Amino acid sequence: MSAGVGVDLENLWIRFGDFVAVRDANVHIKGGDFFSFLGPSGCGKTTILRAVSGFLEPSEGNVLIGGNNMKGIGPNKRPTALIFQNLALFPLMKVWENITFSMEIAGASARDRRKRADELLDMIALPGQGDKLPSELSGGQRQRVAIARALCAEPDVLLLDEPLSALDLKLRQHMRTELREIQKRVGITFIYITHDQGEALTMSDDIAVMRAGVIDQIADGKTIYNDPATAFAASFVGENNVFRGKVLEVRGDQALIRTNRSGDLLSRISTANQGKMNVGDDAMMFIRPEALSLAPTGTQGDHFVTAKVNHEEFEGNSFNIFMEGDGGKELKVAIPNHGQSFDDHSGQDMTLEYDVNNAVAVPAGELAAE
Amino acid sequence: MPGFLKEFFNRNGTLMGSLMLGLVLFWTVGLIILPQLSMLDFSFRPNLPPPEIGGPKDVYTLENYKYLIYGPEGGSQDYNAVDLKVFFRTLVAAVCVTIFNLILCYPIAYYLGQTKGNHIRVFALMLIIPYWINEILRAFALRIIFGESGVLNTLLVGSGIFDTPFDFIRNDIALYAGLGYAYILLMIFPIYNVIESLDHNQIEAARDLGAPWWRIHKRVVIPYAKPGISSGCTMVFMLSAGALAAPQILGGPSSLWFTQLIYQQFNDNSDWPQGAAYAIVLLVTCILLVLAVMRLFKVNMGDIGK
Numbered sequence: 001m002s003a004g005v006g007v008d009l010e011n012l013w014i015r016f017g018d019f020v021a022v023r024d025a026n027v028h029i030k031g032g033d034f035f036s037f038l039g040p041s042g043c044g045k046t047t048i049l050r051a052v053s054g055f056l057e058p059s060e061g062n063v064l065i066g067g068n069n070m071k072g073i074g075p076n077k078r079p080t081a082l083i084f085q086n087l088a089l090f091p092l093m094k095v096w097e098n099i100t101f102s103m104e105i106a107g108a109s110a111r112d113r114r115k116r117a118d119e120l121l122d123m124i125a126l127p128g129q130g131d132k133l134p135s136e137l138s139g140g141q142r143q144r145v146a147i148a149r150a151l152c153a154e155p156d157v158l159l160l161d162e163p164l165s166a167l168d169l170k171l172r173q174h175m176r177t178e179l180r181e182i183q184k185r186v187g188i189t190f191i192y193i194t195h196d197q198g199e200a201l202t203m204s205d206d207i208a209v210m211r212a213g214v215i216d217q218i219a220d221g222k223t224i225y226n227d228p229a230t231a232f233a234a235s236f237v238g239e240n241n242v243f244r245g246k247v248l249e250v251r252g253d254q255a256l257i258r259t260n261r262s263g264d265l266l267s268r269i270s271t272a273n274q275g276k277m278n279v280g281d282d283a284m285m286f287i288r289p290e291a292l293s294l295a296p297t298g299t300q301g302d303h304f305v306t307a308k309v310n311h312e313e314f315e316g317n318s319f320n321i322f323m324e325g326d327g328g329k330e331l332k333v334a335i336p337n338h339g340q341s342f343d344d345h346s347g348q349d350m351t352l353e354y355d356v357n358n359a360v361a362v363p364a365g366e367l368a369a370e
Numbered sequence: 371m372p373g374f375l376k377e378f379f380n381r382n383g384t385l386m387g388s389l390m391l392g393l394v395l396f397w398t399v400g401l402i403i404l405p406q407l408s409m410l411d412f413s414f415r416p417n418l419p420p421p422e423i424g425g426p427k428d429v430y431t432l433e434n435y436k437y438l439i440y441g442p443e444g445g446s447q448d449y450n451a452v453d454l455k456v457f458f459r460t461l462v463a464a465v466c467v468t469i470f471n472l473i474l475c476y477p478i479a480y481y482l483g484q485t486k487g488n489h490i491r492v493f494a495l496m497l498i499i500p501y502w503i504n505e506i507l508r509a510f511a512l513r514i515i516f517g518e519s520g521v522l523n524t525l526l527v528g529s530g531i532f533d534t535p536f537d538f539i540r541n542d543i544a545l546y547a548g549l550g551y552a553y554i555l556l557m558i559f560p561i562y563n564v565i566e567s568l569d570h571n572q573i574e575a576a577r578d579l580g581a582p583w584w585r586i587h588k589r590v591v592i593p594y595a596k597p598g599i600s601s602g603c604t605m606v607f608m609l610s611a612g613a614l615a616a617p618q619i620l621g622g623p624s625s626l627w628f629t630q631l632i633y634q635q636f637n638d639n640s641d642w643p644q645g646a647a648y649a650i651v652l653l654v655t656c657i658l659l660v661l662a663v664m665r666l667f668k669v670n671m672g673d674i675g676k
Contacts, residue, residue: 053578054578055578075578076578076579076580076581076582080578081579084571085571086569088571088572089575090572090576090590092593093589101576101579101581104589105580105582105585106580149579153579
């Protein structure tokens, strides 16, 4: 299997009539990477995948695979293989025929196909299941057959369209690990489409966060989680508390923000926005629930927030406190459970403290829907 | 009482259950099986004037079947060449019409089944509405198109493609067109029904794995559509072999359809036993042919009902 073929999207626009599904996407995917497009449904991520696989011609711009422009090349001629959301196994063919369909098309003998099928069945831990029909397998097994079928075509790039969404939670988590392992073993580029940030974060080398046809940020998972470029990326990936306000003062890579209801708070400016936020701009500041801790009630300062507690809950690994927050959204605090006693504070005011490095400021923008 | 009947009555109640069962039995036994059995009975009896029916001459005989093969006793030929020729020609022509219909209808059914959008409903309506016009009118309309001074000949001669009008009727082209057209819906809709339920991702998956369009059809679409194809082919074949109006109106003067012979026996010769024998031969041959072809293509009886 040829390793390390990269994929580039250059000024990619895809329109359906007046509707712009993808707006000027520029993405460089390194060969051999596990790359995810992460976004809510309808954000255009599947459209991008269809443009890479060749089922859709971009309205403008180019798709390059291994540096070759794919314009005018049909899906059956591209070095890609696509795993469909519903897997699209051929129901009337046996498992081994499904897996080696691409070899059958290429004219390989039944003997060679059978041999290759057995190898792949071993790889996906389904030895001896080749003579079954897809309907006789479980969801997770079918999933693996779909992967084997795509890999059998020896693609340079494997495209996966939310292939785990039909599985139950346990299996989904198991398949994440398995997919990542398969990717490392075969060494080819994986492009993964998902709306599940957990999948994207656990498996990917790099992630592109998409919103309404626009790519908001491309970075590794840690950067996206800790250093989001936009309000959308900050609110879509992981849980986050938002504080709205205006920039009062810029101090190097930090900004003092006059929040609507929590006073003046100091925050780090996200890397992508440094030098771009000016005094008076509308801004949003984000602090994760686990980055907030309790402080003596009434403490004043630029990294203290005081608010009324609405209710509390015990989640096992943490005590969650929900307080009156900004814009009708509750402010969530997660206190790790070390076995300490925890009183009910409902109805009382509480003061929270945070490390300025754990607060991140971005220009005001659209938030992800709950 | 067998278990399934008990369950049937439990589910529908005794009154409704008996009513439904009675109606179905009346339909199958009273309207189909009994008349056909009486036809079968007819076919083994001599053609006698009414007073002699039930008399000493009214005995079971194979004479009517022999007639189809050997012709009238003491005839000039060893075999009934005329009728046998018509019989086999009818079968071959019905097979041809079926194949022609399948080739024509499969792409239409595929397009209708796999394309999304409201225009599909308009297309389907455009296919259905012409069938509100009765069969005789449609057949005569085709005569107007295919006749010697018909629309098609006027166009062909007028544009200089042909020097003289082509006799579409004598060459049976009008007949095949008429038969093909008469049963087009019975071919399209069973195939359309199946293909509509085919997940489009399977077609894309096959394409993605490198298959050119014809292999996608050969390996993915046609195997999936097989029940619809067999159902459509069976109906078109049976109905074309048994058609009467189209051959009567569109057939050339020298080309008889076997059903016309049957009709002549019943109507013109008033020889019901002979007509019944001919009809039974046609029916049994058609059924055997269909079963043989189903076996060849590994189609189950249950698939036809899909």
